Amino acid sequence: MRQLLAVFCALWCAVPAGADVTLSAHYLHVEVPLPPTLSNLDPIPEDNGLAGALTGLKDNQTTGRFLGQEYELSQTYVPEGDDPIAAAKALLATSPYLIISAPAEVQTAIADLPEAQGALIFNTSSGDITLRDADCRANLFHTLPSDAMRTDALAQVFVQKRWTDLVMITGTHPQDVAYAQAVRQSLVKFGLDLAGEKEWAFDADMRRNASQEVPLFTQDFGDYDAMILADEVHDFGRYVLYNTWEARPVTGSEGLSAVAWSPVIEQWGAAQLQSRFEKAHNRQMTSQDYAAWAAMRTLGEAVTRTNAVDPETLRAYILSDAFELAGFKGRPLTYRAWNGQLRQPIAIVHPRALVAQAPLDGFLHQVNELDSLGLDQPESTCEAFQ
Amino acid sequence: MIRTTLAALLLTTTAHAGEIWVTNEKDDTVSVISTETLEVIKTYETGERPRGITFSKDFSLLYICASDSNAVQVMDPNSGEILHDLPSGEDPEQFVLHPDDRHLYIANEDDAITTVVDTESRKVVAQIDVGIEPEGMAVSPDGKIAITTSETTNMAHWIDTETQELFANTLVDSRPRHAEFLRDGSEMWVSSEIGGTLTIFDTATQAEKAKISFEVQGVHPDRVQPVGFEFTAGDTHAFVALGPSNHVAVVNAETYEVEDYILVGRRVWHMDFNEDRSLLFTTNGVSGDVTVIDVAKREAIKSIKVGRFPWGAAFRPTN
Structure with a gap:
């Protein structure tokens, strides 16, 4: 492999020699007590979200080995009763990249830490609208769609x-x-x-x-x-x-x-992501898995295209017009520059099939039809991204 | 008008009798279309989820990627009989036959591998690690270079066919789907579905030479997604399938300008020409048909109903 890279670099590489770049990210899961439900038929998988991040990591690593770029992902679980803020502090001391599954108020508290300034944090678990609105943070991006x-x-x-x-x-x-x-x-x-x-x-x-x-x-x-x-x-x-x-x-x-995602999505190449995921984790991919996958792939795509690992460069690239993520939803996914929300088509499903995909035909928008879904720029009161 | 055009076409094409073979991904069949009558004349059963399709150089054998059967099937095109399966690695999606008429380079979509199979010994000669979801496959006319494009890694991987090792990896826009060399081997083109572009590489240096983007009136740019493409006689133009925009673009291969857009069926995917390249047959996955394009006039002249989700197309002469 090394030899191969050397040959490849001699022929093509525009990046400086020995340009091995490594992106380390942390996956932080904050356990939340779940209310009892009448039925136990569909338990929430223990690795909900994390499994998606790991699939995204593997995707990044495969691409990275052709470019001399490496990716790492650590996992931290904060049990109920423990302090998630302290855990986040410790993680941010070693890497500015956090992929989080936590309640909205925990996410803003983490984003407000002095250690988090200049960091890139991905919300993969909360659809809370205020996180994309008045409570937005410049260092907090959202790969899960808002409610x-x-x-x-x-x-x-x-x-x-x-x-x-x-x-x-x-x-x-x-x-x-x-x-x-x-x-x-x-x-x-x-x-x-x-x-x-x-x-x-x-x-x-x-x-x-x-x-x-x-x-x-x-x-x-x-x-x-x-x-x-x-x-x-x-x-x-x-x-x-x-x-x-x-x-x-x-x-x-x-x-x-x-x-955001469902096992019944099979078009736009999604069958490949589904089977890759199922093979690795022995279960079907959930919306939260998809959001964590998209967060990891967002970082990967930015590193691939910029050959940088500093959060300032990556953040600027992710919010630029040049960024696009192929997310198996039939069109390129990009981020809303006004609140850090990943623009994405939304699947309308029943348990056995995809019924439709929004935006539906005829719902037009002056800039991007995907912005007919969720808080559009004029509606959002988010100021952190200005 | 269409009738007279057709009559004229029939006259001009009788000297080049032939067939277009189309894989129907969701029907597990191939449809055979006569390039003279423009009708389906036969339908044969295949393995599960047939996609890539190509003939041996003398057209005596047909190779089919039966993706969900995890095999490349070899069919006698005169009888429709499956002669045998070739080992192909898992989930073969697309392949290309080396000019030596013997080695198939196969993209194994689920395994991030390109498999090289010797069609005579029926053995796997090499397996090459490539990026995630390999799909587009091409081989240079001199046979020295094979290309695999990987959809999620967003690269064209350059394989030295002597050593069966990668010697270059070049980034392209999102979701590269298809690759082709010009007949003189000087350029290698790659389509990027989600990126919405064609990237043109100089073969000798593997350097990017040009990038072409598309604009279809009334269609959001996000839905203009280049997939399969083929070069016309003399490599003067490329006809490029633009997926869910339901159009085929005509690109001037010298100036890299897009000259025309032709409305075809829904989710246009791959294509092939008849023998003298006067007619182009495109597979339209969603509408389940094949559009016939008059290449000189740049007009769609007929839609032919085939099976469910037509994917690949390959021509063979019959006279």
């Missing part, structure tokens, strides 16, 4: 299918409440009507009586075109499908869902 990007995608489907009369059932967990708020904003943005809304407040075991309770619970919605579930912790939603009083499609957190 707004996902609910805007869903709203585009409603518009296209002329499902204009909508109702929503909302869970009570903070994630559910945030998602429901994003849904309300998206419906206003796309001129749709939320005719009814109910809070899910059962404490009975729906595994046994969903067929009795859900028809009654949904009967007073009257007629509508489609139902939206705000059940981001995936507690009750699965029991609503096919049990509603009116025979109408169920969308949102269950049923027809808008997601």
Whole structure:
């Protein structure tokens, strides 16, 4: 291999001799207590996110060996009760590159550390809209789509299918409440009507009586075109499908869902990423895996093209027009220069197939159709990127 | 109008009877199109997920990448019978036959490997580590250089066919899909699907010589995605499939200017010419058909329904 590189450099390499560059990044997972859910059918994988980062690392390493560039990724798990800020401090002392799975407030606290100034941190776990808005940070990038990007995608489907009369059932967990708020904003943005809304407040075991309770619970919605579930912790939603009083499609957190990634995505070369991932980790790739993969690949792409490993150069390149990431979604992925959000198509899926991909045909934008999803430049109050 | 054009074409093409063979990725078949009648005359079954397709130099054998069967299948094109499988490494997607008519260079998409197979001894001669998701394959006319492009590593890997080792790796734009040498070997072209460009390399120095980008009216630049391409007679022009923009671009191979865009079927992927290169046949994956282009007029003259998700195309003369 060394010999080969030497030959290759003699023939082509424009980079200085011995230009071995090494990018070290850290994956930081902060454990969050999960609320109990009615069903245990789909446990969240323990390496959710990390597995994606490792696949991205491997992709980078393969490219790197042809260019004399190396990549490393360390992993840190902060158990419940331990101090994630102290852990982040220690990591930032050794590398400015952090890929994080943590609640939004932990992420901003880390980004505000003196040690994090000039660092490049990737949020791969939180769809929190304020992180892309008033609470944005210049050193915090987002590879996971915001909740707004996902609910805007869903709203585009409603518009296209002329499902204009909508109702929503909302869970009570903070994630559910945030998602429901994003849904309300998206419906206003796309001129749709939320005719009814109910809070899910059962404490009975729906595994046994969903067929009795859900028809009654949904009967007073009257007629509508489609139902939206705000059940981001995936507690009750699965029991609503096919049990509603009116025979109408169920969308949102269950049923027809808008997601960053899903095992059912197979076009645009995605089948290759899926099979590479499954071979390595013996399970299917989740949205959070995809976000962590994209973060690692973003760093890799920037190093490949700039042959640099300092965060200032990489950050500038990532935000420039020259940057583009091939993310198996059919178009180049880039970052929004106003809030550090990775622009990306959103998949509209059911558990067995891809139904559509937003932005849908006809949703135009003066700059980039992908900006019809989520906070556009005029809407975002993020100032850190200016 | 179309009828008279067709009649004229029929007259001019009778001297060059032939067939275009098309792999149908989601039907596990090949469709055979007559270049005279422009109709499907036969359909043969293949292994799973057939993609790359090429003939031996005397057209007596057809090689098919049956990706999900993890084999290159060898078919007798006169009978449609599968004669045998060649070892190919896992998930062969695309390949190229060396001018020696004996060695196949195969891109193993899932394994980041290029496999070299001797079609006579039916043995793997070499396996070369390349970038992630190798796809585009080309070999120089003198047979000295083979090229593999890797989609996620974004490189063209230059293989010395004598030592079967890499001697250069050149970066291109995102998701390189296809590579071709000019017939005189002086230039090597690579298409980049997500980057939306064609990069042209000087073969002798492996230095980038030019880069071509495309602009289709009414189509967002993100959806203009160059994939397969072929050179016209005399290498004066390249016809470039632009994927989901549903157009084929005509590029002047001397000035590197894009001269025309031709509307074809949906998600145009690969292509091949008839014998005198007066007609071009493009595979359109999403619409499940093949568009026939009159090369001189630069017009689509017919759509031919084939199987599901047509992928590759290869010509053979029949007279």
